[in-house]
Amino acid sequence: MKTVLIIGAGGGLGKALKDVFIKNGWETIALSHEDVDVAKQKSIEELVKKLQGKPIDVLINCAGVYDGPADGDPTATTIDGIAKVFQVNTIGAKILADLLVPNFLKGKERLVVTISSIMSIYSQLDEYAAKHWSYGASKMAVNYAMISFTKEHPEIKSVLIHPGWVKTKIGGKDALIKPEESAQGIYKLIINHTSSLPNGKLIDYQGTLIEF
Numbered sequence: 001m002k003t004v005l006i007i008g009a010g011g012g013l014g015k016a017l018k019d020v021f022i023k024n025g026w027e028t029i030a031l032s033h034e035d036v037d038v039a040k041q042k043s044i045e046e047l048v049k050k051l052q053g054k055p056i057d058v059l060i061n062c063a064g065v066y067d068g069p070a071d072g073d074p075t076a077t078t079i080d081g082i083a084k085v086f087q088v089n090t091i092g093a094k095i096l097a098d099l100l101v102p103n104f105l106k107g108k109e110r111l112v113v114t115i116s117s118i119m120s121i122y123s124q125l126d127e128y129a130a131k132h133w134s135y136g137a138s139k140m141a142v143n144y145a146m147i148s149f150t151k152e153h154p155e156i157k158s159v160l161i162h163p164g165w166v167k168t169k170i171g172g173k174d175a176l177i178k179p180e181e182s183a184q185g186i187y188k189l190i191i192n193h194t195s196s197l198p199n200g201k202l203i204d205y206q207g208t209l210i211e212f
Contacts, residue, residue: 002109003027005056007038007096008063012168013115016183017060024187029056038063038092039084048099055106058190061093061114061146066170067135082134089138094145097158104156111193113186114146116160116202121212143212147200157193160202161186162210 004021008014010032018030029051037043065088067081097112104110119129120139129136143160150158163186164177171177185205189196197203202210 001025001027002057003029003055003107004058004060005051005100006030006060006062007036007093008032008061008115010034012170013163013166013179013182014060014062016179017062017186020180020183020187024191033063038096039087041095044092044096044099048096051100051103053106054103055108056100056103057107057109058111058113059097059100059104060186061096061112061142063092064089064115064170066132067138068132085134086138086141089135090141090145093142094149097146097149098152101153101156104153109193110156111190111197112146112149112156112158113190113197114142114158114160116143116162118162118204118210120202121210143202150200157197157199159193159197159199161189162202162204164205 004026006014006017006021006028009018009030014030018028021028036047065085067085093114117136117139118124119132119136120143146158146160150156163182165171165175166177166179166182167173167175168179182205189205189207196207198209202212204210
């Protein structure tokens with residue numbers, strides 16, 4: 001049985017991903033913010049210790065925070081708030097992946113999937129994206145970080161996925177895509193990753209390449 005570790009599975013897209021992997025017979029380790037806080041080094045290290053020696057085929061970095069009122073938490077006006085966006089969306093994802101390398105090497109698939117965003121792309125920098133610059137910048141930074149990961153560890157594939165505009169706490173009620181639709185698309189890409197997922201690239205949940 002293959003094993004997937006999903007970070008940020010307490011709701012929204014992460015929960016939908018958990019459901020689809022369980023439905024398809026994967027051993028699913030699905031963790032919410034209560035289980036691991038990726039903004040805290042100690043919390044990440046405690047998780048890695050618990051998983052010591054455990055083969056992990058796929059890691060999905062789905063934990064994320066927004067920087068504005070879409071989730072009711074307007075944090076982008078303070079240094080501490082902006083730092084939290086980067087800690088969760090960028091730094092924690094990279095540190096966790098680095099510390100889990102021994103687990104990936106014990107698995108068969110050796111795949112890291114990180115949820116990014118179309119807002120990380122310069123061509124998408126409209127008035128709305130400019131207002132939420134810290135979120136977009138954190139996703140641009142995680143693109144760089146996780147491409148760096150695959151350069152450091154060429155035996156492990158690292159892919160970034162834009163999930164679409166999803167009806168979640170971050171996406172808001174006006175979003176166009178249900179979490180289940182996005183999760184199903186991402187699942188299909190993962191199970192066919194040898195042909196459908198380009199290493200060190202950003203794609204959408206349907207597999208379309210997005211140029212940086």
